[in-house]
Every structure is written in C-alpha cells, then in structure tokens.
Amino acid sequence: xxxxxEHRDAVLALVGPTPxxxxxxxxxxxxxxxxxVTAVVDLPxxxxxxxxxxxxxxxxxxxxxxxxxxxxxxxxxxxAGDTTRHVxxxxxxxxxxxxxxxxxxxxxxxxxxxxxxxxxSVLVRVEPAPGRYxxxxxxxxxxxDVVLRAGTALGPGHVALAAAAxxxxxxxxRRPRVTVVSTGDELVPVGSMLEHGRxxxxxxxxxxxxxxxxxxxxxxxxxLRDDADAVRAFLAAPDGDPDLVITSGxxxxxxxxxxKEVLTEVGGVEFVKVAMRPGMPQGxxxxxxxSGPAVVTLPGNPVSSFASFHVFxxxxxxxxxxxxxxxxxxxxxxxxxxxxxxxxxVELTRVVEEDGVVRPSxxxxxxxxxALAEATAFALVPVGVExxxxxxxxxxxxxxxxxxxxx
Amino acid sequence: xxxxxEHRDAVLALVGPTPxxxxxxxxxxxxxxxxxVTAVVDLPxxxxxxxxxxxxxxxxxxxxxxxxxxxxxxxxxxxAGDTTRHVxxxxxxxxxxxxxxxxxxxxxxxxxxxxxxxxxSVLVRVEPAPGRYxxxxxxxxxxxDVVLRAGTALGPGHVALAAAAxxxxxxxxRRPRVTVVSTGDELVPVGSMLEHGRxxxxxxxxxxxxxxxxxxxxxxxxxLRDDADAVRAFLAAPDGDPDLVITSGxxxxxxxxxxKEVLTEVGGVEFVKVAMRPGMPQGxxxxxxxSGPAVVTLPGNPVSSFASFHVFxxxxxxxxxxxxxxxxxxxxxxxxxxxxxxxxxVELTRVVEEDGVVRPSxxxxxxxxxALAEATAFALVPVGVExxxxxxxxxxxxxxxxxxxxx
Numbered sequence: 001x002x003x004x005x006e007h008r009d010a011v012l013a014l015v016g017p018t019p020x021x022x023x024x025x026x027x028x029x030x031x032x033x034x035x036x037v038t039a040v041v042d043l044p045x046x047x048x049x050x051x052x053x054x055x056x057x058x059x060x061x062x063x064x065x066x067x068x069x070x071x072x073x074x075x076x077x078x079x080a081g082d083t084t085r086h087v088x089x090x091x092x093x094x095x096x097x098x099x100x101x102x103x104x105x106x107x108x109x110x111x112x113x114x115x116x117x118x119x120x121s122v123l124v125r126v127e128p129a130p131g132r133y134x135x136x137x138x139x140x141x142x143x144x145d146v147v148l149r150a151g152t153a154l155g156p157g158h159v160a161l162a163a164a165a166x167x168x169x170x171x172x173x174r175r176p177r178v179t180v181v182s183t184g185d186e187l188v189p190v191g192s193m194l195e196h197g198r199x200x201x202x203x204x205x206x207x208x209x210x211x212x213x214x215x216x217x218x219x220x221x222x223x224l225r226d227d228a229d230a231v232r233a234f235l236a237a238p239d240g241d242p243d244l245v246i247t248s249g250x251x252x253x254x255x256x257x258x259x260k261e262v263l264t265e266v267g268g269v270e271f272v273k274v275a276m277r278p279g280m281p282q283g284x285x286x287x288x289x290x291s292g293p294a295v296v297t298l299p300g301n302p303v304s305s306f307a308s309f310h311v312f313x314x315x316x317x318x319x320x321x322x323x324x325x326x327x328x329x330x331x332x333x334x335x336x337x338x339x340x341x342x343x344x345x346v347e348l349t350r351v352v353e354e355d356g357v358v359r360p361s362x363x364x365x366x367x368x369x370x371a372l373a374e375a376t377a378f379a380l381v382p383v384g385v386e387x388x389x390x391x392x393x394x395x396x397x398x399x400x401x402x403x404x405x406x407x
Numbered sequence: 408x409x410x411x412x413e414h415r416d417a418v419l420a421l422v423g424p425t426p427x428x429x430x431x432x433x434x435x436x437x438x439x440x441x442x443x444v445t446a447v448v449d450l451p452x453x454x455x456x457x458x459x460x461x462x463x464x465x466x467x468x469x470x471x472x473x474x475x476x477x478x479x480x481x482x483x484x485x486x487a488g489d490t491t492r493h494v495x496x497x498x499x500x501x502x503x504x505x506x507x508x509x510x511x512x513x514x515x516x517x518x519x520x521x522x523x524x525x526x527x528s529v530l531v532r533v534e535p536a537p538g539r540y541x542x543x544x545x546x547x548x549x550x551x552d553v554v555l556r557a558g559t560a561l562g563p564g565h566v567a568l569a570a571a572a573x574x575x576x577x578x579x580x581r582r583p584r585v586t587v588v589s590t591g592d593e594l595v596p597v598g599s600m601l602e603h604g605r606x607x608x609x610x611x612x613x614x615x616x617x618x619x620x621x622x623x624x625x626x627x628x629x630x631l632r633d634d635a636d637a638v639r640a641f642l643a644a645p646d647g648d649p650d651l652v653i654t655s656g657x658x659x660x661x662x663x664x665x666x667k668e669v670l671t672e673v674g675g676v677e678f679v680k681v682a683m684r685p686g687m688p689q690g691x692x693x694x695x696x697x698s699g700p701a702v703v704t705l706p707g708n709p710v711s712s713f714a715s716f717h718v719f720x721x722x723x724x725x726x727x728x729x730x731x732x733x734x735x736x737x738x739x740x741x742x743x744x745x746x747x748x749x750x751x752x753v754e755l756t757r758v759v760e761e762d763g764v765v766r767p768s769x770x771x772x773x774x775x776x777x778a779l780a781e782a783t784a785f786a787l788v789p790v791g792v793e794x795x796x797x798x799x800x801x802x803x804x805x806x807x808x809x810x811x812x813x814x
Contacts, residue, residue, distance in 0.1 A: 025597060026612045029619055029808065043776065045601055052659055079633070079663045081592030083602045097663055099593055099707065101604040140775045147777065155808030156620050160613035160709055161780040164606070168598030185488030186506055190432060191575030194452055197490045197508040199571070205433045206567035212436055213563050226486070252459055256486045256504055300487075300506065302567055332762075355739075368547045369450065370554065373568040401436065401562030 001275045002282075003383075004311060004346050010270070011284045011312045014294035017322050018174040018243060025162045028154050030215050031172035032322040037148040039165035042138035047102040050133045051111040054093040054122055058108040058130045069125045074118060078103060093122050102134060109133035141165060151322055153215075176320040177219035179242035179293075180207045181234065183249040183259055184300060185226045202369070203248040203305050207298075210309050211246075213401040214317045219243075226250065226258045232266065235287045235295065242293050243320060246313055249300030252281045259297055263287065269295060275383060276346045278304035282312065303372050307348045310378060310397055328397060333358045333379070335392040341381040349388075350375035351396065358396060376402050408682045409689075410790075411718060411753050417677070418691045418719045421701035424729050425581040425650060432569045435561050437622050438579035439729040444555040446572035449545035454509040457540045461500040461522060461529055462513040465537045476532045481525060485510060500529050509541060516540035548572060558729055560622075583727040584626035586649035586700075587614045588641065590656040590666055591707060592633045609776070610655040610712050614705075617716050618653075620808040621724045626650075633657065633665045639673065642694045642702065649700050650727060653720055656707030659688045666704055670694065676702060682790060683753045685711035689719070710779050714755045717785060717804055735804060740765045740786070742799040748788040756795075757782035758803065765803060783809050 002010075020034040049055065056072065064070040072093040078086055078100040086103035088094055093110075094103050102109075108128035116123040141147055147165050148158055154170070162170060187201035188194065201223055208218050219240025224231050231250075238245050250259030251271060260283065263269040268289030274282045283297035296313055298305045315325035336357040341347035351358035353376050362371030377396040381388055388394065409417075427441040456462065463479065471477040479500040485493055485507045493510035495501055500517075501510050509516075515535035523530040548554055554572050555565055561577070569577060594608035595601065608630050615625050626647025631638050638657075645652050657666030658678060667690065670676040675696030681689045690704035703720055705712045722732035743764040748754035758765035760783050769778030784803040788795055795801070 026615065029616045041601055041607075045606055046603060052664075079592060081594070081604060081633070083604045085603060098659055099591070099606070140770065140777050148780065153808075155780075155806065156613050156616035157713060157776070157780045157782065157806060157809060159616045160609045160713065161776040163597045163609035163612045164709065164776050166597060166599075166601065166607050184506070185486060187488070190570045190573060192573075194448055194573065195490045196453060196492060197488060199452055199506070200448075200573050202567045202570035205570045206563050208433065209436045209563035209566045226488070252505055256484075257459075302571065306564060306567065363547065369564070369568040369571050370547050373555065373562075373564045375564065399562065399564060401560075402564060 001344070002272045004274060004276050007272060007274045007282055007284070008312055008315055011296055011316050012319055012325055014284060014286065015244065015316045015320050018176055018320050020171050021174050022169050022171050025159055025168060025170050028170050028172060029156065029159060031154050031175070033148055033150050033152045033154065033170060034173050034322055035150050035171045036146045037162050037165070037167055037170055039141045039143055039145045039147050039167070041166045042143050043141035043164055044135050044137055044139065047137050048099055048135050049096050049102060049109045050098065050135050051109055052098050053096060053109050053111040053133065054115060054124070055088055055096045055103050055106040056093050056108055056110055056124070056128065057088065057090060057105060058128050060091050061110070061124055061127050064124050064127045066125045069123045071121055071123050073121050095119065095122070107131065107134070151324065153323060173320070173322040176216040176244060176317050177240060177242045178211045178216050178317070179219045179238045179240045179245045180204060180211060180221040181245060181247040182207070182223045183226065183231065183247060187223055203300065203302055206302065206306060207246060207248060207309065210306070210400055214314055215321065216317050226256045228258055228262050231258050231262045235262065235266070238293060244316065245293050245295040246298060246309070247295065248298045248305045251283050251297045251299055263295070263297070269297065271297070275344060276311070276348060277342050278348065279308040279311070280345070282308060284312070302369050303350070306372060307378060310400065311348070314400070330395055330397045332393055333396050335379070335388045335390055335394055338390055339388050341385050341388060343384060343386045346383055347381040348378040349381060351377050351379045353377045353396060358394065375399055408751070409679045411681060411683050414679060414681045414689055414691070415719055415722055418703055418723050419726055419732055421691060421693065422651065422723045422727050425583055425727050427578050428581050429576050429578050432566060432574060432577050435577050435579060436563065436566060438561050440555055440557050440559045440561065440577060441580050441729055442557050442578045443553045444569050444572070444574055444577055446548045446550055446552045446554050446574070448573045449550050450548035450571055451542045451544055451546065454544050455506055455542050456503050456509060456516045457505065457542050458516055458518040459505050460503060460516050460518040460540065461531070462495055462503045462510050463500050463515055463517055463531070463535065464495065464497060464512060465515040465535050467498055468517070468531055468534050471531050471534045473532045476530045478528050478530050480528050502526065514538065514541070558731065560730060580727070580729040583623040583651060583724050584647060584649045585618045585623050585724070586626045586645045586647045586652045587611060587618060587628040588652060588654040589614070589630045590633065590638065590654060594630055610707065610709055613709065613713060614653060614655060614716065617713070617807055621721055622728065623724050633663045635665055635669050638665050638669045642669065642673070645700060651723065652700050652702040653705060653716070654702065655705045655712045658690050658704045658706055670702070670704070676704065678704070682751060683718070683755060684749055685755065686715040686718070687752070689715060691719070709776050710757070713779060714785060717807065718755070721807070737802055737804045739800055740803050742786070742795045742797055742801055745797055746795050748792050748795060750791060750793045753790055754788040755785040756788060758784050758786045760784045760803060765801065782806055
C-alpha cells in the first residue's frame with residue numbers, strides 16, 4: 001500500500017505552475033504573484049504631515065509652553081493634494097492638512113490641538129521636536145524596492161501596497177483550470193425524482209465548490225454514465241481545455257468501475273491503494289501517458305472524495321497557482337475525546353476545532369455527509385495509532401470554506 | 408472619547424439582514440442560509456452496500472472460514488444505479504457493487520477480498536456478521552430532518568449535504584451591496600504620473616478588495632474631490648443602490664475635511680473620536696437622518712482605514728449577511744516581543760502570527776502599508792496597557808485574505 005505522502009508526491013509530479021498573465025492590480029485579489037512587485041515611487045512620495053496643524057521651523061518656537069505660548073503669523077494653507085511648492089518664511093507658519101506636502105524650510109509640525117487654531121496668526125503652546133509629525137519621503141518604501149515577493153497570494157493589504165507603490169498591473173499565475181467529472185449510473189441531478197437505487201450526484205456540485213473555494217476555475221463539469229466508450233472518449237479530449245481533470249467514482253474493486261477499467265486499458269494512469277481512511281482507492285497520471293492533461297481519480301464515496309480532494313488535489317492546485325504546496329494552513333490541536341483509528345492507515349477524522357481542541361463531528365462512515373458538513377478540519381491520525389486518547393496532539397488540516405467566523 | 412465597542416454597536420444599529428433570495432444549491436458557495444434546509448429524502452435513500460462484494464444471508468455462511476470456505480451460487484450482479492428490486496434466494500448470493508441497493512432478503516455483505524471473486528459461484532472465506540457493510544436507509548439523515556441551520560455560511564461540504572438531501576435551491580441572504588467612496592484632492596488613479604503632493608488612491612482599491620474579501624458586493628466605487636457640492640450630491644443619492652456606503656478621508660480636524668463638513672451640515676451622521684490607534688476619527692449614521700443608506704466614514708490614512716474596516720465595517724457586513732457579527736474568527740495568541748501601546752486607547756498592532764505567537768510586522772505608522780501587507784492579524788492591545796511584554800496573551804483579529812497557506 002502506498003503512503004499518503006507518496007501518493008501526494010505522485011500527484012504533485014504531474015503538475016507545474018500555470019502560465020503567467022498580467023492583470024490590473026484592482027482585479028488581482030486572491031491571485032498569486034508570478035514575479036516580484038517593485039515600487040515605482042517612494043512611499044511617502046514627499047515629506048508630508050501626519051497631523052492637521054501648522055508647518056513651522058522648530059527653532060521659531062523655542063521655549064513655547066502652555067503658560068508662555070508663542071504667536072506666529074500664518075501665511076496661508078496647504079491642503080492635501082496641493083501641488084504648489086510652498087516655502088516657509090522664517091518666523092512664520094503655514095496651516096497644513098494631514099498628508100499635505102511640507103513647505104521648504106519646515107522641519108516640524110504642530111498639531112492643531114496644541115494651538116488656538118488661528119487662520120491669520122496662530123498661538124502655539126508647545127515647542128515641537130525637530131521632525132515631529134513629519135513623514136519623510138521614502139521612509140516606508142524606496143523606488144525600486146521589492147514590496148511584494150513572487151508567490152504571494154494577494155490580499156487586500158497587498159493590493160493596497162502595490163497600488164500605493166503606483167504599480168497598475170501585476171503578473172500572476174493563471175488560475176488553474178479544472179474539469180470535474182462524476183461517474184456512475186446511480187447518479188441523477190439534484191431535484192430529480194429518485195427511483196429506487198438512484199442517488200443525487202452531490203459529488204459533482206461538491207467538487208465544483210471545492211475547486212472554486214480553492215481559488216481555481218471550473219473549466220467544465222460533466223456527469224458520465226458507466227459506459228466505457230463514453231468515458232474513454234471524454235477523457236481522451238476533456239471539455240474545457242483543463243490543466244487538470246478530477247474524476248469521482250469508478251476506481252474501486254467493482255465490476256463496473258469504468259474509470260479504472262478504461263484508464264488501465266488506455267494507460268498512463270496508475271491505480272493504487274493508499275494507506276488512508278477514508279479514501280483508499282486512488283489513481284493519478286496522464287491519460288494515455290502523452291502530453292494530455294493530468295488526471296486525479298478520486299473515490300466515489302462523498303466523504304472519501306472530499307477528503308482525497310483536500311489531501312491530494314489541493315496541494316496540486318496550490319503548486320499550479322504558484323504557491324508552496326506544503327503551506328497548507330495545517331495546525332496542531334489537542335484531542336478532546338477518545339476514538340479509534342486503523343493501525344495500518346492514516347485516519348482523516350472529521351472534527352470540529354474550538355480553541356485548539358478537536359472532537360469528532362459525528363458518524364465517520366465514508367458516506368456520512370451530515371458529520372462532514374459540521375466539521376471544520378480533518379484530524380490526521382498517523383499510521384500506528386489504534387486509539388486517540390484525550391490530550392493526544394494531532395496535526396489538523398482545515399476544511400476549505402468551513403472556517404468559523406468567516407463570511 | 409467613545410470606546411471601540413460603543414462605536415461598533417453604533418454601526419451595527421444602522422444595519423440589518425439583507426433581503427432573502429433563492430439560488431440553486433450549486434451556486435450557493437459562500438452564501439449564508441436565511442432559512443433552515445430540510446432533507447427531502449432519506450440518506451442513504453435505500454439499504455445499500457458499503458463495499459464491492461456479495462449480498463448474502465449471513466445464516467447461509469455460518470462457520471465459513473479460510474480453512475472451511477463455503478460456496479454459494481451467484482444469481483447475477485447488482486450495479487450501483489440498478490433500479491430493479493432484486494430478491495436474494497435463500498442459499499444464493501448476488502454480486503453487488505459499492506452503493507448498489509441490497510436485494511430483498513439480504514442481511515449482510517461479504518467484501519470481494521474475502522472471496523474468490525467468482526461470477527457463477529463464489530467461495531466465501533468468512534462468516535459475515537448480520538448488518539456488516541450494510542448502510543441502512545436513513546441512518547445518516549431522515550426525510551424532514553433539518554440538515555443545515557439558518558445562519559450557516561455554505562462551504563463545499565454544506566453544498567454537498569444539501570444536494571445529497573435532494574434540495575435543489577436554498578434561501579440565502581442577498582450579498583450586502585457596498586458603495587465605496589474615496590475622497591481627497593491629493594488622490595490620483597494608480598499608474599498616473601505623480602505631481603508633487605499627489606498620491607495614488609490606493610484606499611479605493613483596498614476598500615473594494617476588502618468588501619470582496621468579506622463576501623459582499625461592490626455596488627459602485629467613486630473618487631470624489633474635496634468639493635462640498637459634489638460630496639453632498641453624491642451622498643444624497645449614492646450610485647449603485649447600496650445597502651451601505653463607506654467613505655475614506657475627510658473626517659479629521661482639517662479645514663478641508665469635506666465629508667465631515669457636508670455630513671455635519673446635512674445631519675444624520677455623528678462624528679466621534681474612538682479610543683483606538685490607528686483610526687481615531689470615525690463617523691457613522693444615515694445621510695440626512697432619513698431612510699437613506701447607512702454610511703460609515705473611515706479615516707483617510709490607509710492603515711487607519713484598513714483597521715477601521717476590520718473593526719467596524721466587517722461586523723456590519725456579517726450582520727447584513729445573516730451571520731453573527733461577534734463570530735469574527737478572533738483568536739488568542741501570545742506576544743513574542745515587547746512593544747508600547749497608548750494607555751488610553753486600544754492599539755491595533757499589525758502582527759505576524761505563527762504557531763500561536765505574534766510579533767509586530769514592522770513600522771506601525773498609520774501610513775505604513777509595507778508592514779500592513781506582511782501582517783496576518785491585528786493584535787488588540789487593551790486600554791490601560793502601556794507595554795506589551797513577551798508572553799502577554801492578546802486577542803487577535805485575522806486580517807481578511809492574509810491567511811497563511813490559503814490560495
């Protein structure tokens with residue numbers, strides 16, 4: 001039996017980063033940088049004031065206090081956005097607004113709170129320190145500085161920094177394109193009348209949602225019946241020009257396991273048993289062994305399919321997006337209950353995590369979706385452990401889109 | 408000075424849940440349920456097999472072992488999706504595939520691994536326990552059970568469960584619609600030549616990204632100059648028919664703080680100082696005090712605006728989406744360094760969190776975007792603390808879209 005790590009590596013070996021594309025920085029949320037972002041301007045771009053107040057020379061206010069205030073004539077206002085290069089005359093003040101450029105000759109700012117707020121002249125009640133409330137040009141970022149590194153997944157703060165650095169476009173990896181294939185004669189679309197023996201094709205919608213939640217793109221989605229010709233024809237030229245095809249179902253020990261039957265005949269895809277529960281029957285490869293898209297064949301049980309996606313497909317999507325596949329957000333937590341685990345397999349227990357403690361979320365059968373929907377993480381119980389005891393430290397993998405407290 | 412909690416409550420008092428709408432379950436990822444979801448079918452919908460193997464009567468295999476296997480005639484196959492109601496004759500077996508309906512009379516399943524896999528007759532090497540490898544109808548979910556509660560933000564597992572329960576559409580809250588307004592004569596679009604005194608309007612792109620990262624919709628986005636007539640006209644009838652308007656800039660102590668000037672004159676919006684750093688100048692209300700959209704006025708410093716969004720706007724968007732505004736994903740962590748904090752204010756320190764330890768991410772000035780982009784959370788240093796020491800436990804608020812290890 002193959003280990004989880006070995007099969008994960010086999011899947012990762014099939015994929016590489018997607019091609020680069022250039023997008024406006026305002027449309028780059030969630031994308032992953034393919035190149036470093038370099039500042040085009042200094043930040044701040046000019047010496048400016050951190051406070052609303054008065055631009056002064058500090059020496060003109062030597063000894064000013066609450067009891068011995070100093071009055072200076074005010075020669076005018078400098079608003080934020082004022083493009084004039086003002087000059088501060090010795091012994092004078094200019095009224096200045098937050099973010100406005102300092103006038104030449106100014107070396108300090110007095111906040112309006114420490115003055116009488118005058119427009120013609122101003123009574124100042126403190127002696128400002130040189131440089132106080134002054135934001136110096138380039139003190140945050142200098143032109144040519146790398147402000148964001150390749151491999152960064154862009155959040156709102158990254159977008160803000162790139163924009164502030166006057167970078168209008170960024171080079172990112174194209175979103176991975178994934179074609180989702182569910183297989184099985186028993187599957188019918190949601191909302192159908194269910195004949196005896198038929199079930200809803202929930203895997204199809206689930207895998208689409210997982211692909212989207214992972215930040216990738218659903219290139220196409222189909223349901224195929226257990227018909228070898230149809231499966232062979234589709235997988236030879238899958239819809240949607242995908243980077244990756246994921247299938248669910250048809251890979252176990254059954255007589256009608258069409259995906260396995262067809263891909264074994266066509267070649268290029270290896271079917272293996274992986275030492276995990278749920279999710280033992282797995283497969284991956286390139287259809288026909290040529291230059292076609294990579295395919296990962298997931299088991300058909302909903303929970304097995306869901307778990308396998310997290311363990312094998314998600315690292316591949318990360319690598320394709322330009323992210324580190326190992327940077328999976330996993331965390332360590334303490335078991336808050338006792339449960340059994342197969343000695344020879346990694347058990348992916350569906351757990352609810354709260355304040356660093358995890359508890360199984362209900363029935364753990366590979367068809368039990370109720371408990372899966374409640375879970376916030378998979379606890380990975382390693383090979384060799386037959387019983388998790390309260391207090392056992394376990395590595396946990398967050399479930400995509402099931403985080404607490406997120407919209 | 409108003410406390411952070413008081414201003415948060417004032418903002419929350421302005422908003423309520425958005426109207427409901429019905430969407431296909433396959434398009435509901437990330438949406439928040441407005442009503443409970445009730446199963447339309449049992450799960451499983453019929454007794455079925457958890458394994459590929461043979462449907463049997465357990466009594467027919469009494470005493471079967473590796474050394475004393477029992478042979479049964481095989482009367483045919485039952486594939487997953489077979490809608491025939493098969494009957495198992497006493498003393499016989501039917502070959503059966505994972506997920507296929509059990510024939511009448513069957514009370515156990517023997518996995519193919521414990522047999523010779525025969526098609527005409529099968530040699531069975533174990534005595535199966537009654538009910539073994541049988542998934543009973545309704546053991547996970549029964550028709551009429553509430554499978555998902557109102558207020559659930561739908562992740563892929565929730566989509567799968569609703570679909571499996573044969574629920575084709577769900578009732579969710581409409582995404583909150585937010586109009587984003589940046590103000591200030593100093594602001595120019597990204598990619599412009601920057602004249603002396605001008606800066607890029609990064610807040611505009613940042614606030615749009617924050618709204619999107621929060622799962623809300625940008626209804627419209629504009630930049631307004633410091634022109635009272637333009638600001639007054641826009642805020643009286645904002646573009647995009649929004650549920651909420653957020654502005655940045657123009658709310659401080661300056662002479663050209665147009666947003667504050669106009670909204671004070673028009674009425675309905677209260678401007679206050681909030682005991683936090685960054686982000687002291689805040690405002691919220693309903694323009695003109697009538698039935699117009701709620702407005703939250705954020706300060707213009709990028710970091711102040713970003714922090715204020717997390718502390719005030721995000722809870723409002725959660726409440727509008729149908730989520731608990733308090734369920735903010737905040738967590739407790741330990742300070743891994745020492746830093747100072749204003750005694751009379753909550754300090755929102757930009758920190759990088761790693762394994763439960765937080766460290767400031769760099770310069771903490773309200774204009775310093777570099778450190779903000781690196782940060783993964785805000786550490787909330789409470790009022791009364793002047794110095795954080797290593798080991799201090801701090802409440803931390805995750806930064807939207809800056810999580811580690813997420814695509």
